[in-house]
Amino acid sequence: MSTAADERNARAPWALTAPALMLFVGVLLIPLAMTVMLSFHDWGQYKGIEPVFILKNWHEIATDPYYAEMFWRTFRIAILTTLLTALLGAPEAYILNRMSGRWKSIFLLVILGPLLISVVARTLGWALLFGGNNGLVNKLLMSAGVIRSPIPFMFTETGMVVALAHVMMPFMVLSVWAALQRLDPQIENAAMSLGAGPVTIIRRIIMPQIMPGVLSGAIIVFSLSASAFATPAIIGGRRLKVAATLAYDEFLNTLNWPLGAAVATLLLVALVLIVVGSNALIERRYAEVFR
Amino acid sequence: MAYLELDRVAKQFGAQTVVDDFSLAVGKGEFISFLGPSGCGKTTTLQMIAGFVDPTRGAIRLEDKNLAAIHPAKRGLGIVFQSYALFPHMTAAENVAFGLEMRNVPRGERAERVRAALAMVGLAGYEDRHPRRMSGGQQQRVALARALVIKPSVLLLDEPLSNLDAKLREEMQIELRQIQRTIGTTTILVTHDQNEAMSLSDRIVVMSQGKIEQIGTPQETYERPASAFVSQFLGKTNDFAGTIDRTVVPTQLVAGSWRAPAPAGLSGPVTVSVRPERIGFGDAGLSAKIMTRIFQGNHWLFQCDSECGPAIVIRQNDGQAQPAEGDAVRLTWRPEDMSVRARAGA
Amino acid sequence: MSRNGPLALIFHTIFVIVMVAPILVVCLVAFTPEGFLSLPTNGFSLRWFRAIANYPEFIHAFWVSLGLGALSSFVALLFAVPAALALARYRFRGRDALAALFLSPLMIPHVVLGIAFLRFFTSAGLGGSFAALIIAHVIIVFPFALRLTLAAATGMDLSVEMAAVSLGANGWTLFRRVTLPLILPGVISGWALAFIQSFDDLTMTVFLAAPGTETLPVRMFLYIQDNIDPLVTSVSACVIAITMTALILLDRFYGLDRVLAGKGDTGR
Numbered sequence A: 001m002s003t004a005a006d007e008r009n010a011r012a013p014w015a016l017t018a019p020a021l022m023l024f025v026g027v028l029l030i031p032l033a034m035t036v037m038l039s040f041h042d043w044g045q046y047k048g049i050e051p052v053f054i055l056k057n058w059h060e061i062a063t064d065p066y067y068a069e070m071f072w073r074t075f076r077i078a079i080l081t082t083l084l085t086a087l088l089g090a091p092e093a094y095i096l097n098r099m100s101g102r103w104k105s106i107f108l109l110v111i112l113g114p115l116l117i118s119v120v121a122r123t124l125g126w127a128l129l130f131g132g133n134n135g136l137v138n139k140l141l142m143s144a145g146v147i148r149s150p151i152p153f154m155f156t157e158t159g160m161v162v163a164l165a166h167v168m169m170p171f172m173v174l175s176v177w178a179a180l181q182r183l184d185p186q187i188e189n190a191a192m193s194l195g196a197g198p199v200t201i202i203r204r205i206i207m208p209q210i211m212p213g214v215l216s217g218a219i220i221v222f223s224l225s226a227s228a229f230a231t232p233a234i235i236g237g238r239r240l241k242v243a244a245t246l247a248y249d250e251f252l253n254t255l256n257w258p259l260g261a262a263v264a265t266l267l268l269v270a271l272v273l274i275v276v277g278s279n280a281l282i283e284r285r286y287a288e289v290f291r
Numbered sequence B: 001m002a003y004l005e006l007d008r009v010a011k012q013f014g015a016q017t018v019v020d021d022f023s024l025a026v027g028k029g030e031f032i033s034f035l036g037p038s039g040c041g042k043t044t045t046l047q048m049i050a051g052f053v054d055p056t057r058g059a060i061r062l063e064d065k066n067l068a069a070i071h072p073a074k075r076g077l078g079i080v081f082q083s084y085a086l087f088p089h090m091t092a093a094e095n096v097a098f099g100l101e102m103r104n105v106p107r108g109e110r111a112e113r114v115r116a117a118l119a120m121v122g123l124a125g126y127e128d129r130h131p132r133r134m135s136g137g138q139q140q141r142v143a144l145a146r147a148l149v150i151k152p153s154v155l156l157l158d159e160p161l162s163n164l165d166a167k168l169r170e171e172m173q174i175e176l177r178q179i180q181r182t183i184g185t186t187t188i189l190v191t192h193d194q195n196e197a198m199s200l201s202d203r204i205v206v207m208s209q210g211k212i213e214q215i216g217t218p219q220e221t222y223e224r225p226a227s228a229f230v231s232q233f234l235g236k237t238n239d240f241a242g243t244i245d246r247t248v249v250p251t252q253l254v255a256g257s258w259r260a261p262a263p264a265g266l267s268g269p270v271t272v273s274v275r276p277e278r279i280g281f282g283d284a285g286l287s288a289k290i291m292t293r294i295f296q297g298n299h300w301l302f303q304c305d306s307e308c309g310p311a312i313v314i315r316q317n318d319g320q321a322q323p324a325e326g327d328a329v330r331l332t333w334r335p336e337d338m339s340v341r342a343r344a345g346a
Numbered sequence C: 001m002s003r004n005g006p007l008a009l010i011f012h013t014i015f016v017i018v019m020v021a022p023i024l025v026v027c028l029v030a031f032t033p034e035g036f037l038s039l040p041t042n043g044f045s046l047r048w049f050r051a052i053a054n055y056p057e058f059i060h061a062f063w064v065s066l067g068l069g070a071l072s073s074f075v076a077l078l079f080a081v082p083a084a085l086a087l088a089r090y091r092f093r094g095r096d097a098l099a100a101l102f103l104s105p106l107m108i109p110h111v112v113l114g115i116a117f118l119r120f121f122t123s124a125g126l127g128g129s130f131a132a133l134i135i136a137h138v139i140i141v142f143p144f145a146l147r148l149t150l151a152a153a154t155g156m157d158l159s160v161e162m163a164a165v166s167l168g169a170n171g172w173t174l175f176r177r178v179t180l181p182l183i184l185p186g187v188i189s190g191w192a193l194a195f196i197q198s199f200d201d202l203t204m205t206v207f208l209a210a211p212g213t214e215t216l217p218v219r220m221f222l223y224i225q226d227n228i229d230p231l232v233t234s235v236s237a238c239v240i241a242i243t244m245t246a247l248i249l250l251d252r253f254y255g256l257d258r259v260l261a262g263k264g265d266t267g268r
Helices: A002-037 A056-063 A065-097 A102-118 A118-131 A136-143 A157-181 A186-193 A198-224 A228-234 A243-254 A259-287 B042-050 B092-102 B107-120 B136-148 B167-181 B194-200 B218-223 B229-233 C006-029 C046-055 C056-089 C095-104 C110-123 C128-156 C158-166 C171-200 C216-226 C230-254 C256-265
Strands: A042-044 A048-050 B004-013 B017-024 B033-034 B059-060 B078-080 B154-158 B187-193 B203-208 B209-217 B238-245 B250-257 B258-261 B269-274 B280-282 B288-294 B299-307 B309-316 B326-332 B337-342
Touching: A002 A259, A002 C056, A002 C110, A002 C128, A042 A259, A042 B033, A042 C216, A048 B218, A056 B288, A065 A102, A065 A157, A065 A198, A065 A259, A065 C006, A102 A157, A102 B269, A102 C006, A102 C171, A102 C230, A118 A136, A118 A157, A118 A228, A118 C006, A118 C216, A118 C230, A136 B250, A157 A198, A157 B154, A186 A198, A186 B078, A186 B136, A228 A243, A243 A259, A243 B167, A243 B209, A259 C110, B004 B042, B004 B092, B017 B042, B017 B209, B033 B042, B042 B187, B059 C128, B078 B136, B092 B107, B092 B136, B092 C158, B107 B136, B107 B288, B136 B167, B167 B194, B187 B194, B194 B218, B203 B218, B203 B229, B209 B218, B209 B229, B229 B238, B238 B309, B250 C256, B280 B309, B299 B326, C006 C230, C046 C056, C046 C230, C056 C095, C056 C128, C056 C216, C095 C128, C110 C128, C128 C171, C158 C171, C171 C216, C171 C230, C216 C230
Parallel strands: B033 B187, B033 B203, B078 B154, B154 B187
Antiparallel strands: A042 A048, B004 B017, B004 B059, B203 B209, B238 B250, B238 B269, B250 B258, B269 B337, B280 B326, B288 B299, B288 B326, B299 B309
């Protein structure tokens, strides 16, 4: 039996979401579809964009080793950045979580606050710190005896990874932090009462439980690093291209929009596949435990 | 000789004294409850025994060994936490096996003991379940098995039943008592539920604001509460203001128009405590008027306005006619059913 | 009363220093009295802050960013609040798909969005216009506005609304007098977080901005591309100061941990 109230309930959510839905279809889905189409168009130095359907751009990306190298560099940087944030961010989140109330909230603010500070400003900071061979970082590392001769940071992948890791770190800390909040506060005491030492507690009790947090943090960091623009553009300069900076160049300097659209489409598809795939894997792996 | 001994133990957090001057001797195999409202220091005391909190003063000894010198991981106590604190990424069997693993028990013996422990708590066949896929009661049993499988010298239970619904809680109480009787492990239970404390323990330690109010068997604490707090906390009670008159012979205890021979050792203003189920309606005694009468199946509950203030009376529903609302009655009780304390501040 | 060992505290100290260092160094260099990039060793000077005044592009870009952030966050809320109420209250077919669509701008690389919008708005004859920037920013800040509003709407006690209905409130009155005031903290925080996101976006905006509609990050980025001098550090220091102020306000209003926790989940 369908009452007036039932009918109203069936229609209300659609009425409420309709404006947003139309907005998203009109100015998100259509432009994205247009971009995919654009990647199949032709382009010439003098004739501009020709709205035909050819595989020229895709063929060029598939065969020219320049693009393979560029994509490999993009993902290499993203993977290294992800590893770095996981290796440093997860322990930091754990340490943070063990602090007492006041210190905890102060340091949480200090570590997560940068998330909201302009990426350009933060990367500029790294450019200043790296500053050629006698930059502050090199001076510090050399006087601490960590390295003997200066490492080039500017215009190198090393510099990009360090700066990106700094930019992405809050996401990792936040993600592991969230996982730590779900832990039973007595869980460490429980393990201790059964005879486990500190190392065993971390390895056998804490690590397995925060792993989903580390992994979901890794997915965020990876996808943001692989598509990052500001940091690679400022630290990497014009020489060391990643997918986002290359697409930017094709669009605004070379003006070869169809080729740029192809690079962007490939980046989008690759990222969606990786993110959706690894999310599914994580969910399957931990379905039994965390439902 | 005491098996587990707490000797004037105290805990301070900053300026706040959470536990003060706590002394208790627990015999081997005894089942003790720490009973009190939240914030009375019972959990802190338990955590000091477990070693998660260090006492500010005093000593805790187990078989005459000072526990403070032993790291919590080496104390060998079994603990069941209020939240159970099961390891969610491990199966029931892996949870129970963890303590044995830490003790390097060989694989074969480990498997056998895990199976036996799970069977003891009625969870045979649940070995490969993860905690998240078990009910609250089942999780509780796993936590108990995990604590018992290491053959602990003392079993500490921190409000273990408070997350279960009323029916399940009663079942678990009976089961817990049976298991404890069978294996004879010295047990300390922290609870705020006086029924739980009374039905499970050999002795109850009633606590309030960090101090021990009374230590005694369930019957003693109920029938002879040492303080107003204990009598209030352990079920409903009536406190009447009375006086002991030593000017007449024989000396008399007077509360309103109720009087009885005075007990020895007290004089002047006193408080007379009587449990509601021990009060009857008679021809002489405290005069009162019945304000409300509530039928509760196996008994009647009367709220009366007596000459010594409000009073509650519980009468068995034995089929006899009962007074109605508005009736004037006389409240009476046997002298051995009351406890008399000196009245403070009067 | 920290339960961390000395090793953990050393790790923590280094970690915090590294996290703060780049931001600190920008702010310090901004006060240099020298004409080149250097840490202010010979006293502090405000000359590079005064220099901003002689560089109207930055001032103009700042106003563009401010207007863009405020307006696009507001417009995003106009769409997000009803959508959040629908997602919080109703279980209907297609609900999960809708939620995924509304949060998708978080998953789509901003460089792709920039390209898509550039293509779209150029074809529509809106290339480089402020209107195009607004629409594009509404899309990228929408998920943030939605998340915080959704959290507030989900946490709201529905019986309060039922009580209002039983007392005769309905439709717009019900929303304005009961629902909106109750979800307002979430809505305001959603606006603030959306504003910060819009104010900070470079990657997408760099494709869409034309001279005259350049935002502050775009102007700073283009400036850095040419050369890095103390002027850009003093501009950055101002941006950092503005963000910090917004952060503190947000913390007072809503609790920063809640805002950020909402943000952390979004990348999935």
